[in-house]
Amino acid sequence: KQEVTQIPAALSVPEGENLVLNCSFTDSAIYNLQWFRQDPGKGLTSLLLIQSSQREQTSGRLNASLDKSSGRSTLYIAASQPGDSATYLCAVWWSSYKLIFGSGTRLLVRP
């Protein structure tokens, strides 16, 4: 069964720390992997899309890596800020028509 797992489920860090969120997935035959941010009661904001042929993508303070063979992706957030507090979701495209989500990591950045 195609599943996405995210660890940890929750994370609390002081402002300024660099942090890593982990995502693992069964079945390495993926099309792409996408990271999202979700604020409480809100929609999902796309952060980064990594194609299966890529190893990483960067946007500002965010860097996402992909290791298809081991079924893992990480989201690195540099110099965290209170405004980064949100739930971060990892999602995998195993076909062109369906994106499967993990349960997310709830991040709190303390001032």
Next chain:
Amino acid sequence: EPEVTQTPSHQVTQMGQEVILRCVPISNHLYFYWYRQILGQKVEFLVSFYNNEISEKSEIFDDQFSVERPDGSNFTLKIRSTKLEDSAMYFCASRSNTGGSSPLHFGNGTRLTVT
């Protein structure tokens, strides 16, 4: 920046009633999706839609549900005979046709409450 828009933001309905959730995808996008998120749970895939037909659907998307693109700009999800367990946030999403490498863009969701 273009957005996916969903209406209404909150819908309350009585058990057994039919509801229609509406979405306007980004204008040049060709793939359309519905997802739901029950409070405190994962975002779950319901259905994808391309070229005026369903491309893929989950086991959740049974005969109670249907989708339609009635006029070339709107994309709707109809839920017949709603049940208490249909209460959830429903998200519409769309992406462009660039060989599968385009990101999925989500709307802000419709919160459906079935009483």
